[in-house]
Amino acid sequence: MENRAHALIAGLFVICFGAAALIVAHWFKGDSIEHDHYQVVSRESVTGLGVQASVYYRGVNIGKVNRIYFDPENMNQILIDIAIDGSIHLPSNIYAQLGYQGITGLAYLQLRNDTEHTKIPPKILPEDARIPMRPSLLDEVTGYGQNILNNVNELVIKLHQLLNDENQEQIANILQNIGKVTRGFDDIANNLQPGLESFTRLTTESTILVSHLDDLLNEINESMKKVNQQDGIIDSLTNSTQEIATTIPQLRKASTSLMRNSQSLNRILHQLEENPQMLLFGHTESLPGPGEAGFIAPPGNMQ
Structure with missing residues (x-):
């Protein structure tokens, strides 16, 4: 009986210990x-x-x-x-x-x-x-890096094709031509230097001329102001024009009279030229002509 009791107690202890171990394991597992x-x-x-x-x-x-x-x-x-x-x-x-x-x-x-x-x-x-x-950021960077390497490889291949012997010779010729053109530009720049200096002087003189033109325009403006003032030059010219318009008819009459007197004087001078004794004896009556009363024929003409 005692052996059975000890065996039962041992079995219960094992069962309880196993259950406790499972509980502890489950608790630690979380x-x-x-x-x-x-x-x-x-x-x-x-x-x-x-x-x-x-x-x-x-x-x-x-x-x-x-x-x-x-x-x-x-x-x-x-x-x-x-x-x-x-x-x-x-x-x-x-x-x-x-x-x-x-x-x-x-x-x-x-x-x-x-x-x-x-x-x-x-x-x-x-x-x-x-x-x-x-793809993660690292995968994207890796992919971009691979693409960059591929592009660089293609670029190196193209550069190698570009820089072959024939192209190198052409590039050398191009560089020589560029050097010649650059020297030509230097000569042109040296030739243009005097022109630039003249242009600078011209610019300075133009500035002075513009200043003088400004002064002249100011004087013209002042003169126009004076002209446009009341009783100024325009008013005087207007009055003078009116006076001249009034005087012209009188001058026209005087010129007509002067013309008549001139014609009369011309007739008198013509008569004096034909009969100078008229200055001493005065104006003589003219003899009657043929067919007029009192006409006497000259003696040399009688038959």
């Missing part, structure tokens, strides 16, 4: 939080990402990576199973990127919202949905 499961799909390399890697959303650790494997239906895709805190509701416009911890090379998943192409509030992402993976 996995009492409910999780939602999602699947990240990547077409790029996931170097540095391992199982139990952290999953961050807006900088907060919200889950872990459970599994990483190739898609059985499409070997170009990598599937990453993640477990997220069930209290976190992810939007439907979520996407994933790889992040790296310093220089260790260890990677983690960073979930981000695609806010650039969303104008309305997104819906809640259902559980077991697939989340697309986008």
